[in-house]
Every structure is written in C-alpha cells, then in structure tokens.
Amino acid sequence: MPHTDFSARLIAWQHRHGRHHLPWQVREPYLVWLSEIMLQQTQVATVLDYYPRFTTRFPTVQALAAAPQDEVLSLWQGLGYYSRARNLHKAAQQVVSGFGGVFPSSRRELETLCGVGRSTAAAIAAFAFHQREAILDGNVKRVLCRVFARDGNPADKKFENQLWALAESLLPSEQENMPAYTQGLMDLGATVCKRSKPLCGKCPMAEICQAKAQNRTAVLPRKKAAVEVKTLPLYWLLLRNAEGALLLQKRPQHGIWGGLYCVPCFEKLQDLYDFAARYGMVADNLAESAALTHRLTHRLLLITPLAAKTHRPSENGSDGLWVMPQHWADYGLPKPLHDYLNQPQPALF
DNA sequence: AAGACGTGGTA
DNA sequence: TTACCAAGTCT
CATH class of the missing domain: 3.90.79.10 (Nucleoside Triphosphate Pyrophosphohydrolase)
Incomplete structure (x- = not known):
C-alpha cells in the first residue's frame, strides 16, 4: 500500500468531515502557539473555555511578555500542568527579546522556546508556516499504530523513533496541504479513531487499516504502563x-x-x-x-x-x-x- | 530515561 | 470505583 494514499485520503476526509471552526485555526503564529500549549494533554472542550480569556487579556506576544507571571498563572488556574503557563510566559519573553517579537518559522528554532517540544514545534510550523513537519501526539500515535499495525511498547524509545520516522514518511508532498493534513490527523484520532469503540464505519482509512483487517483495533496501540500513585x-x-x-x-x-x-x-x-x-x-x-x-x-x-x-x-x-x-x-x-x-x-x- | 507534572472525561 | 488517557515537555 503506497504511503501517498494515506495523506490523500486524510486531506480529502479533513475537508469534508474535519473540524474547521476552532478559534485557533488561523494563520497567526502567536495564536497557534498559544493554543498548542494549552492543548498539551488537555482536551479541546476544556481549552475552549480558557483560550479566549488569554487572547482577550494578551492579544499579542508583547502583551504576554510584559505581564507579571502571577497574572498569567491566574488566567491558567484550573487548566493544570502549570509549568506550561510558566514556560508560556518565558517563551513570550524569548520571542520578544530573542526574535524581535516575530515567531520563527522553522521547527528547529521553535523548539528553542520554553515548553515547545518537537511535536508542538512541528504543529506550529505546519499550521502557521505550512512547513512539512510531522507531529506525533497521542492521536497520531493511535492512528498510525492502527492503520499500520505497529505493535510496540509506548515507553520504548526505539519504537517511538520508528513512529516518528513513519509520521515523516507520510507527509503530503505539497506544503499548502500541511494545515489540512495535520488537522486531519488530530481530528481523525479525536473523532473517529478513538481509544475505545473506534468508528471504523466512518473512517477514510478503513480499507487500508491493518489493525481493522487483523481485528486488532482494540489492542492497538498498546497501553502505557500504569503509574504508581x-x-x-x-x-x-x-x-x-x-x-x-x-x-x-x-x-x-x-x-x-x-x-x-x-x-x-x-x-x-x-x-x-x-x-x-x-x-x-x-x-x-x-x-x-x-x-x-x-x-x-x-x-x-x-x-x-x-x-x-x-x-x-x-x-x-x-x-x-x-x-x-x-x-x-x-x-x-x-x-x-x-x-x-x-x-x-x-x-x- | 523514568518520573514529575493537573484536571477532567469516559467506560 | 478504578483505570486510562487527552494536541507533551522537562529533567
């Protein structure tokens, strides 16, 4: 099965069935970055509550950089993982003092910002700058592990690297398709290729999905080891x-x-x-x-x-x-x- | 490199 | 009720 088929199917599906009206689906790097940080380990419904408070109070990266940390954390209250808010504030100051207030467009440079790892940097690069960069979040891992029947330990670094390589091999050839492709991966994982009870009947990958063919959608991807509480x-x-x-x-x-x-x-x-x-x-x-x-x-x-x-x-x-x-x-x-x-x-x- | 780091949703 | 985990990153 040619990999090119994957991106074509996904982009077509995204245009018809994906989400298109989320408030951060814009070309503005500051807004894309803000939403990506908020969305780390956090569901869309929760972020919809917090995002407008931030954009209203801090319409620009300069406004955010100039604010006291206490005010940033006050707006972040209840969202969890507060290092994200502390790093958000630091990164805004990095952008202002290190990049003249203009977000860099390359994934590599974006990764130098506090709180921006490889996947978040790739998402910003793809959405705001149409760069051909692969994301690999929970949604993408689930989709890839199923469509390509990848069975590995999620904690294994080598397995993780294989998924990164697979994600990169699947990127569409045209830059202009990067936003739809990237959003499509997230939307497919969130709305169709769900953790439990995936809606294979509505999936654009149903015909090529190896986990479906092997009746293994319930066991792929493998579960992470339980954390000791x-x-x-x-x-x-x-x-x-x-x-x-x-x-x-x-x-x-x-x-x-x-x-x-x-x-x-x-x-x-x-x-x-x-x-x-x-x-x-x-x-x-x-x-x-x-x-x-x-x-x-x-x-x-x-x-x-x-x-x-x-x-x-x-x-x-x-x-x-x-x-x-x-x-x-x-x-x-x-x-x-x-x-x-x-x-x-x-x-x- | 395994653990730290929040809160809410779902089954 | 408990288990699992969600647009992960940092150390």
Whole structure:
C-alpha cells in the first residue's frame, strides 16, 4: 500500500468531515502557539473555555511578555500542568527579546522556546508556516499504530523513533496541504479513531487499516504502563487576620502547583504547628475540618484543612500576602483550594 | 530515561 | 470505583 494514499485520503476526509471552526485555526503564529500549549494533554472542550480569556487579556506576544507571571498563572488556574503557563510566559519573553517579537518559522528554532517540544514545534510550523513537519501526539500515535499495525511498547524509545520516522514518511508532498493534513490527523484520532469503540464505519482509512483487517483495533496501540500513585498527606493552615484577610503564599517555581498561590501548606502537622505558633496559635486554637482528597496523575493528596484566626498584627512579607475575599479571584490557586474557598460555607474563621 | 507534572472525561 | 488517557515537555 503506497504511503501517498494515506495523506490523500486524510486531506480529502479533513475537508469534508474535519473540524474547521476552532478559534485557533488561523494563520497567526502567536495564536497557534498559544493554543498548542494549552492543548498539551488537555482536551479541546476544556481549552475552549480558557483560550479566549488569554487572547482577550494578551492579544499579542508583547502583551504576554510584559505581564507579571502571577497574572498569567491566574488566567491558567484550573487548566493544570502549570509549568506550561510558566514556560508560556518565558517563551513570550524569548520571542520578544530573542526574535524581535516575530515567531520563527522553522521547527528547529521553535523548539528553542520554553515548553515547545518537537511535536508542538512541528504543529506550529505546519499550521502557521505550512512547513512539512510531522507531529506525533497521542492521536497520531493511535492512528498510525492502527492503520499500520505497529505493535510496540509506548515507553520504548526505539519504537517511538520508528513512529516518528513513519509520521515523516507520510507527509503530503505539497506544503499548502500541511494545515489540512495535520488537522486531519488530530481530528481523525479525536473523532473517529478513538481509544475505545473506534468508528471504523466512518473512517477514510478503513480499507487500508491493518489493525481493522487483523481485528486488532482494540489492542492497538498498546497501553502505557500504569503509574504508581503515592498518597501524600498535606496540612493547610487557613489563617485569617482581624480584618478577615487570608494568608496566601506563592509556591516555589518547581513541584506541585509551582508558582500558584496557596495557604501555608505542610507535609508534617508539626511544621504547621510551629508556623502557627508565630501567630500566637496553639493546637487548641486550630479548627480541623474534614480531610479532602485530590488526585493528580501520580499523587493522591490527602489534605487536612486547619482554620484559625489571629489577632497579631499581620503584614505582607516573607510569610506571604494577606488577601481579602474579594481579591481571592485575582490569584492563581490550586483547584482544590479554589473549590474549598468557594464552597457555600467554607470552614473559615 | 523514568518520573514529575493537573484536571477532567469516559467506560 | 478504578483505570486510562487527552494536541507533551522537562529533567
């Protein structure tokens, strides 16, 4: 089966059945880049919510580069993988200071931007500059593993490289077809060649699909090894001052919720007590509420909130910022804290 | 190079 | 309820 058939089938299918009205389907590199970062490990429906907030607040790469990191993270709140937001901000500054505010058009140069790996760089190059570059995301891997019956361990570097080579061998010959081809790969994977119950009856590759011919669509691609989920107990100190402000701290740039704001958070209860003691608290002053669980990909967080009110003078400083409820929304908060504070009756003093 | 890194959707 | 994973990248 000639590989040229693959791209022709895909492009024809994309024109008739693909998605054409997503807000980031434009030629503007800044908008394409922004959407590609948001879409990493994130579904389209979720991004549709966040994308317009960013383009409204940051219409240009210059506007994004000039913003404080806290504002970028505040807009990113709830989207997850916050290194993407930190890198987005850094990359905007790279574009402004290193490329004169103009996005580079080659995949190689795009890959020098923070948070832009090979697949994202290729997507930007293809969509915004019509470059013949191959993407290889989850959708593409699934389509290729099925159509060409590639059976390998997804964690195997050699197998991964074979898929890259296959993806490159399938590119259409004409540059002008790159946007439709690239979008077609994503759309086919997302809407027809789905993980479970693929709609082979609607697939343009049905006649040439080797997995379908071999009755192996259910087992290809192979599953990734399950990640071990460790339980991590955390203790939150919800400390209010006499005015009703809540103490928030900016989290370290690396690690869980890096760069977001959170109430003082401790892995050991004793460390929370030691911290609270500086505000005149003893254990009896702390109101413990029911633990909440929050599941990340690799951690199960077991969070115990402890609330207290201090009458000690409170100033913004090394302990953090005292923030009144009407300003909580201005801060990028971890999802479980955001939800906790926005309950009808949060257990707070 | 295996693990870190969020949240939401689906079966 | 649990498992799996979604337009991945970084270290």
